[in-house]
Amino acid sequence: MQNRLRSEDITHYVLNELDSRERLYVESMMLDCEASREDVAAMMETVALLEEGMEAELKGLDLRLDAERRSMIFAQQPSQIWEGVWRVAATAAALAACVAFSVAAPVITKLAFRGESSKAAVAARQIITVDAVLAEEDPAAFPILVVGSGDSQSLGSALEDVPSRVLLPTGAVNFADMPMPYLGGDAN
Amino acid sequence: MFGTKAQKKTEWVQSAMVRYEKPLLQYSYSIVRDLERARDVVQETFMRLFKQEQEAIEGHLSQWLFTVCRNCSLKVLRSQERYVHVESSEFESRSSNEPSPAFEMERKERVARLMELVQELTPNQREVVRLRFQNFHSYQEISDITGLTVGNVGFILNAAMRSLREKMERDDREEKIIYLTKTA
Numbered sequence: 001m002q003n004r005l006r007s008e009d010i011t012h013y014v015l016n017e018l019d020s021r022e023r024l025y026v027e028s029m030m031l032d033c034e035a036s037r038e039d040v041a042a043m044m045e046t047v048a049l050l051e052e053g054m055e056a057e058l059k060g061l062d063l064r065l066d067a068e069r070r071s072m073i074f075a076q077q078p079s080q081i082w083e084g085v086w087r088v089a090a091t092a093a094a095l096a097a098c099v100a101f102s103v104a105a106p107v108i109t110k111l112a113f114r115g116e117s118s119k120a121a122v123a124a125r126q127i128i129t130v131d132a133v134l135a136e137e138d139p140a141a142f143p144i145l146v147v148g149s150g151d152s153q154s155l156g157s158a159l160e161d162v163p164s165r166v167l168l169p170t171g172a173v174n175f176a177d178m179p180m181p182y183l184g185g186d187a188n
Numbered sequence: 189m190f191g192t193k194a195q196k197k198t199e200w201v202q203s204a205m206v207r208y209e210k211p212l213l214q215y216s217y218s219i220v221r222d223l224e225r226a227r228d229v230v231q232e233t234f235m236r237l238f239k240q241e242q243e244a245i246e247g248h249l250s251q252w253l254f255t256v257c258r259n260c261s262l263k264v265l266r267s268q269e270r271y272v273h274v275e276s277s278e279f280e281s282r283s284s285n286e287p288s289p290a291f292e293m294e295r296k297e298r299v300a301r302l303m304e305l306v307q308e309l310t311p312n313q314r315e316v317v318r319l320r321f322q323n324f325h326s327y328q329e330i331s332d333i334t335g336l337t338v339g340n341v342g343f344i345l346n347a348a349m350r351s352l353r354e355k356m357e358r359d360d361r362e363e364k365i366i367y368l369t370k371t372a
Contacts, residue, residue, distance in 0.1 A: 007346060007350060008342060008343065008346045011342070011345065011346040011349055011350075012342055012346075015320070015327075015345070017326070017327050017342065042353060043349060043353070046302075046349060046352060046353050046356070047321070047349075049295075049298060049299050049302050050302060050306070050317065050321040050352075051321050052299050053299045053300070053302050053303040053306070054218075054303075054318070054321050054322040056299060056303075057218075057303065058214055058217065058322075061217070061223055062223070063209075063210045063213040063214060063217075064209065064210070064213070065205075065209060065213075065227055065230060065231060066227065069227060069228075069230075069231040070205075072231060072235070073201070073205075073231060073234045073235050073238060074198060074201070074238070
């Protein structure tokens, strides 16, 4: 039974491209196979001749770049610096824009929504009567309590002068802006 | 800050040139067969290296350089549509003119004949043989440079070596026949 190594195994072995386990296998096979040993010897001679031939081909050639070519390689240097400068500047500008936007966003949003909340308030405005306030029909609303003569007609005209309820976008009630209820006398 | 970075880049490219200038010139010359064009190719290779970020290439600098060099060399070759064949007479003219023992002479003749046979290999085989025996790249490095799989590299190299050996042995047999015929 012929038990020879494959030709690839011998080539890979000669070129030292086998791992330790494969190498051990090939060497163990070679012990009992004269033909494999001769094959390895012939392949090693071919390798030596090839390396010698490759080296001889280049003998006498000046394998170096000339000074002009070298200077052209490193002549790219200034543009590399400017490229870095522009890159850093662009990054800084983008960061500054993000910070400015984050600072200005609440103000912009407030201005945008104030118009909306005013329109909504006008659309939803109802004459708040004392009875409705006392009946707590809209417990979420901050009532504008007008204590007056109790005359609903005068109450209505009085209510036209009273500013409507204003709510900020966050839902919080700005007490500083809220008109204090008129409690009569010098309570305010 | 920018000066330091530029200086580091320059030093990096310079160290790469010290290490790879000659091997790259060898490799490019083996493809384009013209020293000046090989120098142009290697110049282009290092100019491209200068534009790269060091961190992106660190760890596989050799493969990157040889791959770029290969692509540039093939582009030069295609643009000129020229295949330069090394004539045996040209190769022999480079051999030593010093008188040598018969054994050395015979060996030089065998080497010359083998290099002629290398030119008769297929382009793939020729390239893999040169990367291995001229630039001493491993199977993995040749795979990275050429885009072939490691298995393919081994297969092609084995086929090339076997082909070269068979032709050399055939030439040896033919020489013996000729010799015996003459002496008969």
